[in-house]
Amino acid sequence: MLHSRPRRRVWRALAATGLAAAVAFAVAGCDTRAQDQTAPAPPDVGVAAVLSEQVQDWNEATGRIAAVESVELRPRVSGYVERVAYAEGDEVAKGDLLFVIDPRPYRAALQRAEAELARARAEAQLAKTRHTRAQSLIEASAISRDDFEARSAGLAEAEAAVRAAQAMVETARLDLAFTQVRAPVAGRAGRAMLTTGNLAQADASLLTTVVSQDPVHVYFETDERTFLRHQAMSRAGERRNADNAVRVGLADEAGHPHAGTVDFLDNQINPATGTVRARAVLPNPDRRFTPGLFARVQLEGASARPAILIDDKAVITDQDRKYVYVVGEDNTAQRRDIVPGRMVEGLRVVESGLATGDRVIVNGVQKVFMPGMPVAPQAVAMRGGQPIEAVAKR
Structure with missing residues (x-):
């Protein structure tokens, strides 16, 4: 009896230890199953292959619309205005009667x-x-x-x-x-500065202004580098300055829908700004352009060249860097730093960082939290981001 009590205590200790181990093992198993049940599925993302196309380089500038002919109409003889013979703001033909002096x-x-x-x-x-x-x-x-x-x-x-x-x-x-003051050019007449009964002084009094409507000019400034490039192109016989194409857009327009040509380059560089003034001529049959309007101008650069194009939604900013996520063969998102260029027909030119065949995440970029993260890619078109087919490689 004296030896049985220690033996029972030993067995109780061993039983307690076994129970604790069993509980710990059971808890660990539960945790593993819970982790397996709560692990998220790879997010669906829209993936598009980069486009490789020929693009035309365009140099950006800003300018102002100006009339080809603009006249400040003043009387050649003095006298009292007897009649204003036109409607203010109307278009007039060359030779139309505008004012009558007594x-x-x-x-x-x-x-x-x-x-x-x-x-x-x-x-x-x-x-x-x-x-x-x-x-x-x-x-x-x-x-x-x-x-x-x-x-x-x-x-x-x-x-x-x-x-x-x-x-x-x-x-x-x-x-x-x-005494009959007529329009010297065809165009749109402004408001009458002198009305009936007012004295008009010869060569001094301003009667009205007339500005031509079609075509119009757009004046803009281009930098020295662009000027030198076009000079080199001219010397090489690639094109003459007068044949340089331009595209123009107004403040309420997307892109540059209007086409024209450069017909004048100034004869010297402005040393204060390092720019040279240029002028382009644009047709204006629908009177879309009014002298004085702000214009966004694109001047045609060098010949077309191959370029990589992607949807601008795919580009992410990290301080002073730009990058995109590309999807590899193992369906993981990998960060790729790029040097973006200008926009061409709604797509972003990539100067470096991507190559033909790369697949870029276009839709659902916000779902990717870190490089190397698994994703479920779905093929979409690079233009518009519309689905093409589901590609689930898991």
Whole structure:
């Protein structure tokens, strides 16, 4: 009996130890099953193969629309405005009547000049008759040489007076015509700065402005590097400056839907800004362009070149770096740093970092938390991101 009590204590200790081990093993098994049941499935992501296409380089600039012809209309004669003969803001044709200045003083001046011309012609006719008579008399030695020369000089003076009177008539006729102020160019007329009853001063008073509508110019500045590149292209005979294509977009437009050509480059670089002024001409049949509008300009660069294109939604920013996630053969997302370029037809040019055949995550990038994470790729189109087919390689 004395030896049985220690033996029972030993067995109790061993039983307690076995029970604890069994409980620990059971708990561990439960944890493993719980982890297996709560492990998330790889997220579905839209994956598209990079596009390799020929792209045309374009240099970006900003500019302003300007009229090819812009006229500040001022009167050539002074007088009171009798009538405004156009509707403000309307388009006018070359030669259309815009203003009428009181013509009565100029009509009277023309009549006076015509009367002076008639008198001068009468005096010239009398001087010619006297000169003819003097010729016959001098041949008969009936008058002195001095009298004959005086009559000859009188005829020359009378003929000069006729020419002067004719010039006065022409001047008066022009002044009378200038009382009708007509459009010197076709275009859109602005508001009337002087209305009926106001005094218009010759060559001083502004009556209105007229700006041409079709075509229009767009002036923009380009940097030295772009200028030198185009100079090199011209020397190589690739194209002339006047043939350089441009694309233009307005503030309310997406992209650059309007096409034109460069027709002028300035003859010097602005040393303060390091830029040169250029001008392009654009057709404007639908009157989309109005002088003074802001314009976004793309100037055609070098010849087309191959480039890698991706959807801009795939690009992620990490401080000063840009990167994308590509999907490898094992369906894991791998980070790939890139150097992005400009946008071309809604896609981003990748200058370096990607190669033909790479598959980039376009849709569901936010589901990827870290490089190496498993994903369930679904093939989508690079343009638009629409599904093509499910690709589940698990």
